[in-house]
Amino acid sequence: MKKFSLKTAALIASMLGLNLHVNAAPISLESVKNDITYLASDELKGRASFTAELDVAASYIANRFKSIGLKPFKSHYLQQFPIYSFTPEKISLSLNGITISNEKLALASTAKQIHWTQDSDVNITYIKDNHDFRSTLKKLNQAGGDHLILIDPTHQPLFERYKAYFHNGLTKLNNSNQGSLLLAITNITELEQFSASGKTTIANKTLTNVVGVLPGKSKASEVILYSAHYDHLGTRIIEEQQDHVFNGADDNASGTTAIINLAQHFANTRDNERTLIFTAFTAEEIGGFGSKYFSQHIPADNITAMINIEMIGKASKFGPGKLWMTGSERSNLIDILNDSLRKNNEKIYADPYPQEQLFYRSDNATLARLGVPAHSFSTTQLDQDQHYHKASDEIETINLQSMTNVIKALALATKSLTQGSVTPTRIDTSKVRASGKIY
Ligand SMILES: [Zn+2]
Numbered sequence: 001m002k003k004f005s006l007k008t009a010a011l012i013a014s015m016l017g018l019n020l021h022v023n024a025a026p027i028s029l030e031s032v033k034n035d036i037t038y039l040a041s042d043e044l045k046g047r048a049s050f051t052a053e054l055d056v057a058a059s060y061i062a063n064r065f066k067s068i069g070l071k072p073f074k075s076h077y078l079q080q081f082p083i084y085s086f087t088p089e090k091i092s093l094s095l096n097g098i099t100i101s102n103e104k105l106a107l108a109s110t111a112k113q114i115h116w117t118q119d120s121d122v123n124i125t126y127i128k129d130n131h132d133f134r135s136t137l138k139k140l141n142q143a144g145g146d147h148l149i150l151i152d153p154t155h156q157p158l159f160e161r162y163k164a165y166f167h168n169g170l171t172k173l174n175n176s177n178q179g180s181l182l183l184a185i186t187n188i189t190e191l192e193q194f195s196a197s198g199k200t201t202i203a204n205k206t207l208t209n210v211v212g213v214l215p216g217k218s219k220a221s222e223v224i225l226y227s228a229h230y231d232h233l234g235t236r237i238i239e240e241q242q243d244h245v246f247n248g249a250d251d252n253a254s255g256t257t258a259i260i261n262l263a264q265h266f267a268n269t270r271d272n273e274r275t276l277i278f279t280a281f282t283a284e285e286i287g288g289f290g291s292k293y294f295s296q297h298i299p300a301d302n303i304t305a306m307i308n309i310e311m312i313g314k315a316s317k318f319g320p321g322k323l324w325m326t327g328s329e330r331s332n333l334i335d336i337l338n339d340s341l342r343k344n345n346e347k348i349y350a351d352p353y354p355q356e357q358l359f360y361r362s363d364n365a366t367l368a369r370l371g372v373p374a375h376s377f378s379t380t381q382l383d384q385d386q387h388y389h390k391a392s393d394e395i396e397t398i399n400l401q402s403m404t405n406v407i408k409a410l411a412l413a414t415k416s417l418t419q420g421s422v423t424p425t426r427i428d429t430s431k432v433r434a435s436g437k438i439y
Pocket residue numbers: 229251252284310311
């Protein structure tokens with residue numbers, strides 16, 4: 001068979017008026033700058049969930065995906081879904097005939113109503129002064145079901161924080177009843193009888209992921225998922241501060257920009273044997289609901305790897321353009337990526353802040369719970385960054401050259417994955433902490 005030369009191809013293409021990319025289109029600082037500048041602009045008011053501005057951001061990303069040439073996912077770039085909020089309205093409790101005052105009660109409930117007595121199927125837990133309140137509550141939350149929790153008054157400060165959190169309203173992907181946690185501050189440590197009631201208002205709203213697909217040539221059923229959350233905190237009035245917009249330039253307009261520009265890169269090179277899916281997740285900041293919904297609408301077994309990008313806008317502690325990965329001990333993904341980077345004398349580092357549990361603090365954890373080698377990639381200097389979750393997380397603080405180099409490194413690092421020549425080991429789900437059922 002005759003060798004088909006690129007020169008001939010280019011000549012034919014130019015005759016046909018096509019622009020053939022003999023070399024991969026480079027990931028450019030200009031393009032990176034355009035995307036992040038818009039996503040982090042005041043115009044989008046900090047991209048909070050349930051705001052019109054987040055929808056504007058979604059259509060910007062969808063339009064970028066479309067113009068790049070990505071295919072829609074299941075015929076839509078916008079993956080819309082309902083989400084439910086549960087706000088407690090009325091609570092009352094009497095213990096051994098004594099009424100507990102309202103400020104000493106807190107309710108986290110996924111039931112419309114509760115009516116409990118000592119004869120109900122309710123689990124009772126005492127949190128005494130020497131008990132670990134937080135971890136006890138976490139376990140009950142993971143178990144689900146109905147719980148009355150009697151808490152020693154020494155835990156009042158932490159109780160107040162949970163109460164504020166619960167009474168703000170819980171957000172859940174479905175409106176089925178997973179159970180209720182009724183918390184009471186009391187000295188009572190032996191219970192003969194009790195009577196509890198509570199009412200919860202359930203409302204629904206809509207959220208939107210943005211998803212684009214670059215179909216694979218020979219291994220189309222195997223997916224490499226590139227993701228980043230595009231939501232942030234919105235606006236907040238803080239006394240003595242002029243700036244109310246939490247722009248989230250680093251968190252996570254930077255990651256969103258990365259997936260757009262990676263999509264552009266791979267659409268240009270078009271040498272992916274596996275299918276590449278690019279997803280901008282919504283509602284990460286309020287509980288990772290975008291990734292949870294997405295993971296329920298694609299078979300996890302089909303996802304070969306998830307490259308989740310979080311806060312890559314600044315030089316890392318390893319230097320500009322150098323990134324690190326969370327949970328590197330849980331799969332061999334980092335070795336695969338570093339095999340590809342070695343020829344350029346580059347490498348991806350292991351997460352330098354393991355005590356921060358960052359593996360659990362982004363959308364990758366949801367897919368990891370399903371066994372996907374799902375990791376987050378970042379450059380953030382968590383212990384030093386003055387702008388994290390502040391109104392000052394602005395485009396001016398971003399090192400665009402470092403960020404562009406990180407995106408280039410990710411393109412190179414994941415090349416063997418996209419071309420289907422390597423497959424990372426799955427994550428052992430028995431070693432991944434479960435998420436809560438109620439809050
Ligand atoms: Zn983030």
